[in-house]
Amino acid sequence: MDDRQDLYREITDSGLVCLKSRLLDGSGVVDHFFTVRDGSVASDNNMGLHIGDDPGIVIANRKRVLEDHGMSLERLVVARQVHGDRVTRVDHCDRGRGATDHGQAIEDTDSLVTGSRGLALMTFYADCVPVFLADPRGRATGLVHAGWKGVALRNSARTVEAFHGHWGVDPRELLAVIGPAIGACCFRIRKDVADAMETAGLGAFIVHRETEMWADLAGAVCRTLTDAGLQREHIRVWPDCTCCDPKNRHSHRRDGEQSGRMAGVIMLK
Numbered sequence: 001m002d003d004r005q006d007l008y009r010e011i012t013d014s015g016l017v018c019l020k021s022r023l024l025d026g027s028g029v030v031d032h033f034f035t036v037r038d039g040s041v042a043s044d045n046n047m048g049l050h051i052g053d054d055p056g057i058v059i060a061n062r063k064r065v066l067e068d069h070g071m072s073l074e075r076l077v078v079a080r081q082v083h084g085d086r087v088t089r090v091d092h093c094d095r096g097r098g099a100t101d102h103g104q105a106i107e108d109t110d111s112l113v114t115g116s117r118g119l120a121l122m123t124f125y126a127d128c129v130p131v132f133l134a135d136p137r138g139r140a141t142g143l144v145h146a147g148w149k150g151v152a153l154r155n156s157a158r159t160v161e162a163f164h165g166h167w168g169v170d171p172r173e174l175l176a177v178i179g180p181a182i183g184a185c186c187f188r189i190r191k192d193v194a195d196a197m198e199t200a201g202l203g204a205f206i207v208h209r210e211t212e213m214w215a216d217l218a219g220a221v222c223r224t225l226t227d228a229g230l231q232r233e234h235i236r237v238w239p240d241c242t243c244c245d246p247k248n249r250h251s252h253r254r255d256g257e258q259s260g261r262m263a264g265v266i267m268l269k
């Protein structure tokens with residue numbers, strides 16, 4: 001198990017850079033990618049329809065990266081994220097929801113799971129923690145979005161429970177990849193955030209420097225997953241800080257409300 005060697009850069013047919021996981025590729029059961037900020041693409045390759053960007057540009061950006069991976073807007077399902085812990089199971093009846101109209105996205109959810117083959121799930125990130133999940137036996141896949149609120153709610157554990165509840169997936173077999181998020185180098189937190197993490201039993205991921213506190217959200221999610229029964233050797237944590245890399249990553253902490261959004265996408269083959 002080597003976190004650093006799991007991540008690789010892919011250049012798609014149309015020349016886009018995406019990030020991918022060797023662990024997920026090796027499972028053979030899912031297709032997946034994570035988009036990056038790219039100054040050569042309109043709106044820096046923003047994937048979010050909910051931040052006031054030109055919808056035509058965002059839809060074109062989504063269409064391009066999906067088609068580069070043999071996917072389509074018609075078979076995409078998008079989440080309307082609220083920093084909660086609700087897990088939503090979707091299937092082919094939901095296909096296309098939120099793909100071109102954010103108002104039609106799956107409401108009030110930060111976790112999408114599916115057992116439907118050929119259905120691409122998409123969630124959005126600018127510092128929050130992306131978690132890709134896959135059952136290596138190919139019964140189900142899922143995506144989680146966890147900011148500090150989701151981390152404190154242990155929403156990735158709720159998602160692991162959904163894999164078990166819906167498909168009987170043993171957490172000890174589940175594969176997880178924790179993608180690019182804001183690191184403890186940049187994520188300075190207030191006392192209320194620290195208190196919420198302490199209450200969740202994740203106080204070990206608060207970093208104290210002089211009089212200030214910082215949080216390691218990716219580390220906290222990794223602990224949440226092992227607490228939920230995953231084996232550490234089945235988890236990869238990409239060594240990356242979104243806030244430290246303005247050229248290649250969108251970051252809400254760095255760029256504010258209008259920051260672009262990167263997308264995580266996963267599809268059961």
Ligand SMILES: [Zn+2]
Nearest residue numbers: 185186241244
């Ligand atoms: Zn940083």
